[in-house]
Amino acid sequence: MDFQSTPPTTAPYDNQPTPELLSVDQVWALLKSTNRQVACMMLVSAQANLRPSEVAGFRVRDIDFDRCEIHVRQQASPFPGQPPTARLKTRTSRRIVPLPKEAFRALRAHLDLVERENQNELISNHGE
Structure with a gap:
């Protein structure tokens, strides 16, 4: 896995510990x-520095496999009984991020296991 070295984080408040x-x-x-x-x-x-709710809200069409990019357009909805996806919280949350090679390969392998329709959810809510 190709993680870049991350500088030490600082706590937002002096009395809170820095997360490990x-x-x-x-x-x-x-x-x-x-x-x-x-x-x-x-x-x-x-690898792409995305929130779990953003990854859970992906659709196959949100991934540009030719350019190795992810188009973050929505997120998974946390509310039962609501549609499975929801708007992002801010305008700047909507973005295009690079898809690292290992993440690309993992998505390709995962797609071999799911239907390849243009509108399918990439991550199911059934944990299969």
Whole structure:
């Protein structure tokens, strides 16, 4: 996994501890301990610096495989009984982000397991 070194984070308030970041080995162990769908979601989230709700809201058409980019247009809705996706919280949340090679390969492998219709949800709510 090609993680760039991250500078130390600072707490927003002096009395709050700085969160600890996972090491590369810890991230790999986490990915290996779960199913393929969740591992794919976690890998994309970690490598593309996306929120889990943004990754869960992807549709196949949001991924440009030719340019290795993800078009972040919506997020998963956290509310039961509501549509599965919701608007992003801010205008600047709507963006195009590069898709690292490992995340690209994981998405391709995952797509081999799901229907390839243009409007399909990439991540199902069933944890399969």
